[in-house]
Amino acid sequence: MGVKSGLCSLCFPQALAFFGIRRLAAAGGIVLMYHEVLPDTCLLPAWTVVRESDFCRQMEYLRQHFDVISMDAAVARLADGHHAERPFAVVTFDDGYSGNEQTVLPIMESMGLPFVVYVATQALVGNTLYWYDKVINLLGSGKEQEVRVRLQNGGQQRFLLPSGFASENRRWTAMQQLLSFLKQQQPDERQQLVEEIGAEAVHFESVLTMLTAEQLKRLAASNCVTIGSHTHGHELLIQLQPEEIGATVQTANRLLSEIIGDPPAHFAYPNGDYNELVVEQIKKAGYSTAVTTTGGIWSAHNSLYEIPRVGIGRFDSRARFRALVSGYLP
Missing domain, CATH: 3.20.20.370 (Glycoside hydrolase/deacetylase)
Structure with a gap:
């Protein structure tokens, strides 16, 4: 800002x-x-x-x-x-x-x-839900999470999502970084990455419908x-x-x-x-x-x-x- x-x-x-x-x-x-x-x-x-x-x-x-x-x-x-x-x-x-x-x-x-x-x-x-809401839902757990995204060169890109003790603005800023990275990927690759993220995530009921x-x-x-x-x-x-x-x-x-x-x-x-x-x-x-x-x-x-x-x-x-x-x- x-x-x-x-x-x-x-x-x-x-x-x-x-x-x-x-x-x-x-x-x-x-x-x-x-x-x-x-x-x-x-x-x-x-x-x-x-x-x-x-x-x-x-x-x-x-x-x-x-x-x-x-x-x-x-x-x-x-x-x-x-x-x-x-x-x-x-x-x-x-x-x-x-x-x-x-x-x-x-x-x-x-x-x-x-x-x-x-x-x-x-x-x-x-x-x-669309892919971006599935990712945004990670914020609903309230827990600090390290999201590891596979790169095509075999490496990993890591994104840290703060816990619920952090401010809402700070948590959303971290989420924006993850979303921006995923938007840059081609559709098929992005969908695969979102599925991999979801497989490792904490599961809970989504407030977004x-x-x-x-x-x-x-x-x-x-x-x-x-x-x-x-x-x-x-x-x-x-x-x-x-x-x-x-x-x-x-x-x-x-x-x-x-x-x-x-x-x-x-x-x-x-x-x-x-x-x-x-x-x-x-x-x-x-x-x-x-x-x-x-x-x-x-x-x-x-x-x-x-x-x-x-x-x-x-x-x-x-x-x-x-x-x-x-x-x-x-």
């Missing part, structure tokens, strides 16, 4: 946030990226798991200072070119966790706020929810060939259409990874928008297939949240 980011996490005056939010109105708005929201009793120290109480405060803040609108409404607003008094905010969720229906939906419906859920369908139909088909139907039935696609297997698309990109996208479209009745119009790049080839395939599949994980303000100058998002996670203080949504931090 840089100096500016660190200072904003400690203190970011509301007056400064007001100024930034007013400035945003002339440009357009922001898209927030979440993953999962769970009750405060969930102690998994993962950036991707936001506490329910924090999420409620964040949504109340958005409701007070932004026009919280759907993805379709945001596209129309930017196309219209009309400068509104307040900036807009679009709330999005990646992957398709069960808490999106169990925890998020009641909150958003009670506040009358729309949101988008980008679903990766393999875990939905297979009742399983994915949406079921019935939960997805309940989400889709809500006037507050837009369902988008996040591929079938949450593949890192820049590691795939064009035909593989097309296959995972079409599989997700087919499964989502079968479950909710309509094909998704909006897409989120897994891990935010994309290039010109990936964008070409997403356009070819018929999506009207695609969101990234690159921070920033969404204005009419952005391509609809490179929409920036502001990532919100477990460790964002109230001050840091204000700095993020007012455009002072990317």
